[in-house]
Amino acid sequence: MGITIEGVSKRFGDFQALYSTSLTIETGSLVALLGPSGSGKSTLLRLIAGLELPDTGRIWLTGRDATYASVQERNIGFVFQHYALFKHMTVRQNIAFGLEIRKASRAEIRARVDELLELVQLSGFGDRYPSQLSGGQRQRVALARALAVEPQVLLLDEPFGALDAKVRKELRAWLRRLHDEVQVTTVFVTHDQEEAMEVADQIVVMNQGRIEQVGSPAEIYDHPATPFVMSFVGQVNVLHPESVLSCQLPGIQGSQQVFFRPHDVVIETDPCSGGMAAQVQTVLHLGREIQAELLLQDGGSLWVHLSREQYAKTPIQRGQWVYVRPKAIKAFPPADKHRAVRNSSVFV
Amino acid sequence: MKLERHSQTGILPPSQPERPTPSQGAWVQWVLIGIVLVYIALLLGIPAVNIFYQAFKDGISPFFETLIQPDFVSALWLTVLTALIVVPLNTFFGIYAALAIAHKKFRGRTFLLSLIDLPFSISPVVAGLMFVLIFGRQGWLGDWLQAWNIQVIFAFPGIVMVTAFITIPFVAREVLPVLEEAGTDQEEAAKTLGANPWQIFWRVTLPNIRWGLLYGVILTNARAMGEFGAVAVVSGNIIGRTQTLPLFVEDAYKSYATPSAYGAAVLLSLLALVTIFAKEVLERRTSFR
Numbered sequence: 001m002g003i004t005i006e007g008v009s010k011r012f013g014d015f016q017a018l019y020s021t022s023l024t025i026e027t028g029s030l031v032a033l034l035g036p037s038g039s040g041k042s043t044l045l046r047l048i049a050g051l052e053l054p055d056t057g058r059i060w061l062t063g064r065d066a067t068y069a070s071v072q073e074r075n076i077g078f079v080f081q082h083y084a085l086f087k088h089m090t091v092r093q094n095i096a097f098g099l100e101i102r103k104a105s106r107a108e109i110r111a112r113v114d115e116l117l118e119l120v121q122l123s124g125f126g127d128r129y130p131s132q133l134s135g136g137q138r139q140r141v142a143l144a145r146a147l148a149v150e151p152q153v154l155l156l157d158e159p160f161g162a163l164d165a166k167v168r169k170e171l172r173a174w175l176r177r178l179h180d181e182v183q184v185t186t187v188f189v190t191h192d193q194e195e196a197m198e199v200a201d202q203i204v205v206m207n208q209g210r211i212e213q214v215g216s217p218a219e220i221y222d223h224p225a226t227p228f229v230m231s232f233v234g235q236v237n238v239l240h241p242e243s244v245l246s247c248q249l250p251g252i253q254g255s256q257q258v259f260f261r262p263h264d265v266v267i268e269t270d271p272c273s274g275g276m277a278a279q280v281q282t283v284l285h286l287g288r289e290i291q292a293e294l295l296l297q298d299g300g301s302l303w304v305h306l307s308r309e310q311y312a313k314t315p316i317q318r319g320q321w322v323y324v325r326p327k328a329i330k331a332f333p334p335a336d337k338h339r340a341v342r343n344s345s346v347f348v
Numbered sequence: 349m350k351l352e353r354h355s356q357t358g359i360l361p362p363s364q365p366e367r368p369t370p371s372q373g374a375w376v377q378w379v380l381i382g383i384v385l386v387y388i389a390l391l392l393g394i395p396a397v398n399i400f401y402q403a404f405k406d407g408i409s410p411f412f413e414t415l416i417q418p419d420f421v422s423a424l425w426l427t428v429l430t431a432l433i434v435v436p437l438n439t440f441f442g443i444y445a446a447l448a449i450a451h452k453k454f455r456g457r458t459f460l461l462s463l464i465d466l467p468f469s470i471s472p473v474v475a476g477l478m479f480v481l482i483f484g485r486q487g488w489l490g491d492w493l494q495a496w497n498i499q500v501i502f503a504f505p506g507i508v509m510v511t512a513f514i515t516i517p518f519v520a521r522e523v524l525p526v527l528e529e530a531g532t533d534q535e536e537a538a539k540t541l542g543a544n545p546w547q548i549f550w551r552v553t554l555p556n557i558r559w560g561l562l563y564g565v566i567l568t569n570a571r572a573m574g575e576f577g578a579v580a581v582v583s584g585n586i587i588g589r590t591q592t593l594p595l596f597v598e599d600a601y602k603s604y605a606t607p608s609a610y611g612a613a614v615l616l617s618l619l620a621l622v623t624i625f626a627k628e629v630l631e632r633r634t635s636f637r
Binding site for chain 2: 077085
């Protein structure tokens with residue numbers, strides 16, 4: 001087993017960063033901890049690393065109880081958002097650091113560093129200092145340094161957060177390939193749902209110190225367990241009960257809020273189509289798709305995303321009245337979601 | 349289209365901000381520069397050069413005559429010995445205090461910070477007096493010290509103690525901003541790579557703070573050798589026994605032994621210049637980008 005977390009919680013002063021949380025991460029998987037800032041995702045990662053100690057609960061790393069093990073004993077690789085490279089050392093020296101601490105022989109270190117430089121595609125950069133590298137290169141050095149000691153677990157804290165959009169996109173794909181190559185159990189923290197969906201096998205969605213849902217990217221997107229997950233992963237429209245009642249959506253009770261994705265809609269101009277009447281406020285042409293904001297009769301507003309084909313069929317204009325029919329809707333039971341999550345063990 | 353591409357990749361030079369025309373701003377610039385130059389010359393340049401001029405205006409023999417005076421040799425030795433004890437002591441304390449303040453959260457953290465600044469805000473003469481009031485014959489510990497036959501005031505231990513007190517802030521104050529700027533990421537990274545606290549300090553923390561530390565040590569040394577007020581109060585200025593170099597300079601000057609005064613002043617300045625020169629050399633030799 002990779003990582004097992006049992007009822008772990010953490011409080012910083014008055015702030016409960018993490019409520020009692022259980023999670024199992026299988027060996028060799030690539031898992032994203034996804035959530036907004038303050039959701040406890042970084043705290044959970046630092047608890048796994050041993051950079052923080054839990055107030056309650058136990059942490060098992062590869063079958064061994066590591067709850068009170070020091071960071072040094074855990075044999076983890078950790079990658080920081082701002083790289084945390086040793087500024088006074090060259091790229092080679094940075095990567096060799098962990099091996100030197102482990103008293104590897106010079107020849108062994110040289111061979112391993114060469115191998116890692118190749119892996120992170122920085123073979124010609126060994127003698128440079130971190131200040132002579134770009135952000136993306138620095139983060140790759142940080143990854144090579146973390147991998148040098150052959151960690152049981154690789155932990156990355158917002159690894160691409162400080163990079164610009166283009167480099168971020170490249171590095172994501174690269175991390176995915178790297179993981180397929182190295183096969184080390186990897187957990188990374190991100191607040192970017194697109195990043196999580198693109199890179200991870202499994203996503204752990206967190207909010208306010210609790211796990212909301214664990215699942216594959218498709219499960220998280222198509223079958224969100226809570227309103228939070230639905231609205232955090234992808235865009236969403238929320239319909240209030242009054243609007244719902246007025247248009248009689250099938251299978252929904254009057255008191256529930258109804259969620260649907262902006263692309264799961266049919267737009268019609270025929271008042272007899274059975275859709276909700278709405279007036280077009282804004283139309284944005286974004287090339288691949290057309291986004292429009294619609295104003296409902298009760299004052300609420302919706303965003304709809306139309307494909308080029310849909311738009312060609314019904315070319316809506318600002319000020320026009322249209323009739324909206326959601327194709328796939330989701331309503332959540334009004335039960336206390338927190339209690340439900342808190343007491344359940346979640347397997348990845 | 350092509351033009352847009354260029355400006356995106358920064359090949360086109362960014363548009364120059366408008367500058368005031370030379371006729372408008374030039375004379376203001378020169379007046380300001382002139383004022384600064386006169387100010388520096390008056391307060392720093394001329395006095396410093398004058399010391400050397402006065403010491404060597406009658407040739408180099410008066411200078412060397414000063415150097416072999418027994419009282420001078422004794423003062424020089426006392427000053428060097430004091431620095432040799434105080435500088436390592438406050439280097440250690442300074443690093444330790446700065447590390448604690450920058451990396452640990454504990455009660456009284458801000459209090460410790462103000463406490464470290466205390467020697468900056470207290471007049472050195474008052475500092476000296478504080479020590480006399482505690483360790484002197486009439487002081488709190490006077491009877492106890494006498495019973496054990498330990499002399500602090502008007503003796504070497506007193507000189508070392510006040511010098512240490514006066515120079516407490518330098519290393520801590522120079523190292524602290526460097527530590528705070530660097531954060532704890534690198535230390536944590538080293539930890540995850542298996543380094544123990546000792547290895548982290550020597551291989552990560554110390555190399556990161558080395559320039560701040562070096563500067564702090566140089567300031568500590570300069571002050572330890574140059575301190576006058578506090579040492580004057582506790583040392584008793586006993587010629588040949590508790591007279592440090594700055595006290596010797598003042599004594600020689602007051603007793604109209606001007607060549608001696610200037611000679612000793614030159615040596616004191618040279619000690620400072622040597623430390624600054626040593627810093628430059630070290631910086632160049634181990635510099636990196």
